[in-house]
Amino acid sequence: MQPGTLLRTSLSAFRPSSLLFPSTAVSTTPAFRSAGWSIISGSSQITRRANSTTTTTTTTTSTTTEQQQQQPEQQSPPSSTIPPNLDLSPDSPAAPPSLRKYPYTxxxxxxxxxxxxxxxxxxxxxxxxxxxxxxxxxxxxxxxxxxxxxxxxxxxxxxxxxxxxxxxxxxxxxxxxxxxxxxxxxxxxxxxxTREEREAERAAKRIAKLQRREQRRIEKGKGEGVKDHVGRIRRLVLERVREEKKKNEKQVEVEKE
Incomplete structure (x- = not known):
């Protein structure tokens, strides 16, 4: 609502009282003046806030549209950084034992x-x-x-x-x-x-522990023992490495043909 219309409605509300009591005119009373100015200032603040919100929404929508337009230009097909000859499967002898990495302070x-x-x-x-x-x-x-x-x-x-x-x-x-x-x-x-020496000693202890476990299972006649535990994240990484390796092998075969 505009400030002028709000003031006119307030004046129309006070006219009967001015007719009944002519000594208390509406336009001359200081209380009414303060009330009218407070109403006008409040309405002006509301309009300013509404204008600011509309400007912010327009700026945010413009920035989002610019970002959406820039995203297709910036996106590019990811290049395969995994080397083709890398074998991290649990069966390979080069695979390290699954040691937990602890954060430290x-x-x-x-x-x-x-x-x-x-x-x-x-x-x-x-x-x-x-x-x-x-x-x-x-x-x-x-x-x-x-x-x-x-x-x-x-x-x-x-x-x-x-x-x-x-x-x-x-x-x-x-x-x-x-x-x-x-x-x-x-x-x-x-x-x-040093930290490197401690990690190497920890890995050597884990390998020795797995070897003792396998030896005990072989002595009991149960054949090969249970392999080292592979977590979900590492399993997904190994599967991705295998897939990349197969793709690279197929590409090499096609190039030779």
Missing amino acids: VRRGTVVSVGKMERTVRVVHRHTVWDDHIRKSYPKLTTYMVSDPRNSLREGDVIEFSSGAPKSRRVRHVVERIIAPFGTAIEDRPPVM
Whole structure:
């Protein structure tokens, strides 16, 4: 509704009262003026909002139409990045064991206890905790059980450790490097294992475990044992690799002919 029509309707509503009480004229009362201006300002705000919404809808529709027009130009047939000679089937000897990949976070801490457990130390990590009620950060100490595969840590060392493959129920972190040694020099200690060395050792243990399992099944007379478990995602990847390999072989045969 336009502001002029809204004002005329309000004036028509107040005319009977002005006839009955001529002393309180409609056009001269300050209360009516304020009411009329509030009505006009409210209606103008509504019209502005409506105009803004219409402009936003038109801009969004124009952008979507532009994107839809640009999409067919940008889309192109995906190229096959899988090499034709790659064989990742479970039967091939080059296939790695299905090891789970664990996400990890890196933290820093100080070693406070060494020698009470085999290849495991106790590390204190200093950090802050935000209190939502008081709206303030407070310092906090958290103790972690960290795996030390080669017993290269000493009490008082400042180290960098990360989460990853769990060693036991309570040990779920492993040392990454020594930042500041305490006491014995780093050269006089066994070197800290790198992430690549740990992953290689883990894969070797898995392969040895599968070999022992197969040997036990052969000794019991059950023939070949159960193959390594293949998950849904890996199975789909292997099927796609096989399909790509067959297509490449067919193309080669057609080219030779």
